[in-house]
Amino acid sequence: MGKGRLEAFSDGVIAIIITIMVLEIRIPEDGAGIDALGRVWPIIASYLVSFVFVGIYWNNHHHLLHAAQKVSAGIMWANLHLLFWLSLIPVVTGWVGHHPEAAWPTSLYGVVLLCSAIAYVILQGRIIASHGGDRSLLAHALGADWKGKLSPLLYAAGIGIAFVQPQVSQLLYVTVAAIWLIPDRRIERELVGEGEATGS
Amino acid sequence: MGKGRLEAFSDGVIAIIITIMVLEIRIPEDGAGIDALGRVWPIIASYLVSFVFVGIYWNNHHHLLHAAQKVSAGIMWANLHLLFWLSLIPVVTGWVGHHPEAAWPTSLYGVVLLCSAIAYVILQGRIIASHGGDRSLLAHALGADWKGKLSPLLYAAGIGIAFVQPQVSQLLYVTVAAIWLIPDRRIERELVGEGEATGS
Amino acid sequence: MGKGRLEAFSDGVIAIIITIMVLEIRIPEDGAGIDALGRVWPIIASYLVSFVFVGIYWNNHHHLLHAAQKVSAGIMWANLHLLFWLSLIPVVTGWVGHHPEAAWPTSLYGVVLLCSAIAYVILQGRIIASHGGDRSLLAHALGADWKGKLSPLLYAAGIGIAFVQPQVSQLLYVTVAAIWLIPDRRIERELVGEGEATGS
Amino acid sequence: MGKGRLEAFSDGVIAIIITIMVLEIRIPEDGAGIDALGRVWPIIASYLVSFVFVGIYWNNHHHLLHAAQKVSAGIMWANLHLLFWLSLIPVVTGWVGHHPEAAWPTSLYGVVLLCSAIAYVILQGRIIASHGGDRSLLAHALGADWKGKLSPLLYAAGIGIAFVQPQVSQLLYVTVAAIWLIPDRRIERELVGEGEATGS
Numbered sequence: 001m002g003k004g005r006l007e008a009f010s011d012g013v014i015a016i017i018i019t020i021m022v023l024e025i026r027i028p029e030d031g032a033g034i035d036a037l038g039r040v041w042p043i044i045a046s047y048l049v050s051f052v053f054v055g056i057y058w059n060n061h062h063h064l065l066h067a068a069q070k071v072s073a074g075i076m077w078a079n080l081h082l083l084f085w086l087s088l089i090p091v092v093t094g095w096v097g098h099h100p101e102a103a104w105p106t107s108l109y110g111v112v113l114l115c116s117a118i119a120y121v122i123l124q125g126r127i128i129a130s131h132g133g134d135r136s137l138l139a140h141a142l143g144a145d146w147k148g149k150l151s152p153l154l155y156a157a158g159i160g161i162a163f164v165q166p167q168v169s170q171l172l173y174v175t176v177a178a179i180w181l182i183p184d185r186r187i188e189r190e191l192v193g194e195g196e197a198t199g200s
Numbered sequence: 201m202g203k204g205r206l207e208a209f210s211d212g213v214i215a216i217i218i219t220i221m222v223l224e225i226r227i228p229e230d231g232a233g234i235d236a237l238g239r240v241w242p243i244i245a246s247y248l249v250s251f252v253f254v255g256i257y258w259n260n261h262h263h264l265l266h267a268a269q270k271v272s273a274g275i276m277w278a279n280l281h282l283l284f285w286l287s288l289i290p291v292v293t294g295w296v297g298h299h300p301e302a303a304w305p306t307s308l309y310g311v312v313l314l315c316s317a318i319a320y321v322i323l324q325g326r327i328i329a330s331h332g333g334d335r336s337l338l339a340h341a342l343g344a345d346w347k348g349k350l351s352p353l354l355y356a357a358g359i360g361i362a363f364v365q366p367q368v369s370q371l372l373y374v375t376v377a378a379i380w381l382i383p384d385r386r387i388e389r390e391l392v393g394e395g396e397a398t399g400s
Numbered sequence: 401m402g403k404g405r406l407e408a409f410s411d412g413v414i415a416i417i418i419t420i421m422v423l424e425i426r427i428p429e430d431g432a433g434i435d436a437l438g439r440v441w442p443i444i445a446s447y448l449v450s451f452v453f454v455g456i457y458w459n460n461h462h463h464l465l466h467a468a469q470k471v472s473a474g475i476m477w478a479n480l481h482l483l484f485w486l487s488l489i490p491v492v493t494g495w496v497g498h499h500p501e502a503a504w505p506t507s508l509y510g511v512v513l514l515c516s517a518i519a520y521v522i523l524q525g526r527i528i529a530s531h532g533g534d535r536s537l538l539a540h541a542l543g544a545d546w547k548g549k550l551s552p553l554l555y556a557a558g559i560g561i562a563f564v565q566p567q568v569s570q571l572l573y574v575t576v577a578a579i580w581l582i583p584d585r586r587i588e589r590e591l592v593g594e595g596e597a598t599g600s
Numbered sequence: 601m602g603k604g605r606l607e608a609f610s611d612g613v614i615a616i617i618i619t620i621m622v623l624e625i626r627i628p629e630d631g632a633g634i635d636a637l638g639r640v641w642p643i644i645a646s647y648l649v650s651f652v653f654v655g656i657y658w659n660n661h662h663h664l665l666h667a668a669q670k671v672s673a674g675i676m677w678a679n680l681h682l683l684f685w686l687s688l689i690p691v692v693t694g695w696v697g698h699h700p701e702a703a704w705p706t707s708l709y710g711v712v713l714l715c716s717a718i719a720y721v722i723l724q725g726r727i728i729a730s731h732g733g734d735r736s737l738l739a740h741a742l743g744a745d746w747k748g749k750l751s752p753l754l755y756a757a758g759i760g761i762a763f764v765q766p767q768v769s770q771l772l773y774v775t776v777a778a779i780w781l782i783p784d785r786r787i788e789r790e791l792v793g794e795g796e797a798t799g800s
Contacts, residue, residue, distance in 0.1 A: 012215030412615030
């Protein structure tokens with residue numbers, strides 16, 4: 001199976017996910033003043049955070065697939081599984097945007113992020129497995145994956161804390177986004193290092 | 201005509217179909233509790249099943265086009281015909297999600313799945329015909345196509361049974377999805393086998 | 401400028417146009433019976449016709465760009481102009497679907513089709529002009545372009561007749577779609593003929 | 601990182617942005633006459649202007665990326681930043697279309713255009729920086745970037761003037777669109793000139 005078409009399909013789905021979220025931002029038709037904008041402000045804020053999250057996933061997905069050399073049926077379904085959870089981000093983004101101070105929307109937002117992270121780990125595991133286990137380049141590159149290990153913990157904390165103080169949960173989610181915004185150069189560096197080592 | 205652009209266009213349409221379905225999941229704006237989520241639960245469930253179905257079609261479409269070597273006008277229109285039926289999946293998914301216990305929505309869901317399956321068979325036939333009839337690699341690979349033969353029967357059963365017991369129909373649809381989730385390795389195996397036989 | 405990216409962008413926009421039309425088909429949430437479906441029947445019918453029209457444009461656009469060898473800024477804007485009119489098809493499709501027996505929606509549907517056809521002719525002219533005028537392969541291939549000449553006449557007739565008898569206009573539009581469904585082999589034949597003549 | 605996938609993803613997002621704007625044009629379901637169309641006229645006009653703006657960005661983005669030779673993480677995030685602001689264009693387009701005579705929507709439309717322009721300049725700066733600073737081909741080509749310098753001034757004027765006379769602001773925005781519609785041949789000319797100078 002061609003890797004190109006898997007990448008193209010994933011890019012298409014992620015591009016749609018990142019864009020249709022904007023359809024949630026509906027400035028009330030009966031309002032033409034700054035107060036109408038004020039009412040949709042939490043929705044715009046939640047859109048911004050989710051935009052960054054989906055952007056991070058696109059970026060990391062890009063690197064991950066770049067490191068992969070073959071695409072098995074298992075990888076393809078693990079990829080669809082990841083896309084499924086990502087596709088729910090617009091739903092929970094809209095919900096948390098409409099009810100930023102309620103417990104359940106904020107908690108569920110964390111659940112979708114956590115499931116996306118787990119789906120990503122499964123996809124990563126599939127790709128590593130199909131490339132010779134932990135001896136492969138990718139597994140080596142991801143050796144010190146502290147970001148990937150910290151994020152689920154923060155999501156899990158956010159899911160629970162939402163029932164006590166939603167704002168704290170939201171702060172945790174924003175923290176995870178900020179951690180990842182610092183681009184993941186591990187794989188890049190590894191690939192370059194390998195290239196330099198072999199003189200290519 | 202280039203196969204690449206047909207694949208790219210199909211990928212685009214399928215990516216949109218699989219993603220816009222999520223727009224049906226509208227958590228009520230007036231609800232911020234778990235009960236609001238409870239009300240949309242059947243919609244999320246129907247979304248999940250349809251997501252798997254569209255994913256299966258993307259996967260199989262991928263393999264089918266991979267086996268094709270040339271694209272005629274007939275293949276192109278057979279492909280658009282398939283995309284037309286797939287594009288109706290979000291419509292019936294939303295309807296069955298809003299009325300999971302009614303006969304007509306569940307029945308119509310089966311009709312769209314059945315028509316999609318028939319459109320797929322027509323596309324398959326067109327591709328086989330343009331590659332030398334049943335002597336081609338593809339026709340050989342699809343020789344024992346029990347999944348492709350069983351699915352329409354289960355859809356047809358579901359269409360009728362919906363008027364007696366919609367839940368049974370829904371169970372039949374889920375069964376078909378489960379059957380296909382086990383990835384179709386026939387074509388892959390055949391291609392590999394051919395490769396091995398010729399030593400390539 | 402690369403032809404590939406122009407094709408990819410056009411494919412993306414056309415794929416979205418052909419798919420978001422389906423969002424117009426909203427089966428009433430309060431209806432779970434066959435009568436609810438009956439009420440959306442004209443919308444489904446108008447969707448089908450528009451799906452065929454957009455499919456025809458994608459097909460012809462595909463052939464047209466295939467014949468082009470270079471992409472100038474003029475071609476790019478002529479292409480965006482065509483995409484603009486095509487993007488209005490979902491709007492008028494929804495309107496005519498909701499009011500199949502009213503004059504204005506049916507007339508406006510024809511206006512959008514007519515403008516799309518004119519935009520296509522402009523794009524075609526730009527491509528011919530940038531390839532050496534009427535001596536080019538494309539201009540030769542399109543020499544007997546009776547379909548392209550008949551369609552605007554039928555659209556224009558439909559625009560006017562809508563104010564007398566909308567059903568007649570709708571029949572005219574369906575006729576145009578049917579004429580084009582017979583795939584346009586002119587360019588293909590020409591290309592093949594040229595290839596044979598030069599022995600390649 | 602491959603430039604191809606960045607281009608493809610950007611094309612996908614821009615294609616969706618330019619197309620989903622049309623979803624804002626909802627001809628009232630209860631109206632079948634020309635008056636119903638009259639009510640959505642400002643929305644269609646705002647859609648047309650935004651369509652041109654997004655088309656301009658796609659065009660310029662195309663040239664900019666064409667000149668780039670490598671894609672760093674910084675370029676990728678600068679690109680996502682640009683896409684974020686572009687994705688807000690449908691939101692403000694809908695708002696200004698519903699309230700063409702109000703101050704805030706027209707002003708905010710200018711804010712989104714201004715932020716998009718700034719994001720474009722940042723992306724441009726990143727690409728120039730990663731190609732050897734102002735000595736690179738791109739920086740040279742953009743030397744006399746009067747359009748890029750004039751546009752933000754006109755946007756800024758529009759943002760303020762909206763609170764006095766929204767129509768004047770809208771005229772300013774249309775003027776910017778008209779300025780850019782004249783295609784940007786600077787980079788093209790430069791590339792061709794370089795090619796001629798070196799005899800290639």
